[in-house]
Each structure stands twice: as C-alpha cells, then as structure tokens.
Amino acid sequence: MRKSTKRMLGGVALAAGAFGAAGAYLKKKKKRVETKAKRSEKNPPSVWARPGMIVTFRAELMPGRDREQRTARVKELLPSGRVLLHEVAGEHAQKEFDPTN
Numbered sequence: 001m002r003k004s005t006k007r008m009l010g011g012v013a014l015a016a017g018a019f020g021a022a023g024a025y026l027k028k029k030k031k032r033v034e035t036k037a038k039r040s041e042k043n044p045p046s047v048w049a050r051p052g053m054i055v056t057f058r059a060e061l062m063p064g065r066d067r068e069q070r071t072a073r074v075k076e077l078l079p080s081g082r083v084l085l086h087e088v089a090g091e092h093a094q095k096e097f098d099p100t101n
Contacts, residue, residue: 048094049074049083055097 049055057070072085082091 047077048081048100049077051076055083055085055100057096058098061096 051074053074054071055074056067057072059065059070062070072087074083075086076084078084078091080091082093084091
C-alpha cells in the first residue's frame with residue numbers, strides 16, 4: 001500500500017472511533033436524563049415537613065421555654081425546603097427543629 005492510502009485509512013479509522021465514542025456518550029447521557037425523570041415521577045423527593053404537621057424548635061434556639069411553647073404547626077412548605085408556621089413569623093429551616101421520629 002502506498003503511504004497516502006495508509007494515511008487515508010488511518011483517518012477513516014480515527015473518525016469512526018470518534019463517532020462511536022460520541023454516540024455512546026450521547027446514548028448514556030439520554031439514559032441518565034430518562035432515569036432521573038422516571039425517578040422523580042415514581043418517588044417524589046423526601047419532604048421533612050407537611051402542612052398541618054406539628055414541629056418543635058430545638059431547645060438551644062428558645063432557652064427557658066417549655067416544649068409546648070416551642071411547638072408550632074406548619075402552615076406552608078416552600079420550594080426551598082423551608083417552612084412557614086402558624087404561630088411563629090418568618091421562614092424556618094429543618095435545622096431549627098428537633099428531629100421527628
């Protein structure tokens with residue numbers, strides 16, 4: 001074979017490898033996106049509080065108050081994961097409350 005033929009065949013082989021790798025990458029990426037969509041439809045994300053649920057502030061945040069005084073009812077769950085409460089003004093994060101069992 002002539003040198004130019006070898007170069008051409010080498011270029012064709014390199015291009016075929018590049019197309020194969022790109023196709024595999026795109027196929028894997030598409031599968032990953034579909035899996036995320038199925039997972040979100042099948043199992044909604046875990047939510048730590050629901051409207052109407054009773055939550056209790058940690059004692060360190062409200063020292064000197066009894067458990068009943070630190071307890072409030074969830075009014076609304078915000079998209080950020082924070083909550084609005086009926087008895088207490090402002091937005092509150094999960095870290096501010098005692099863990100629920």
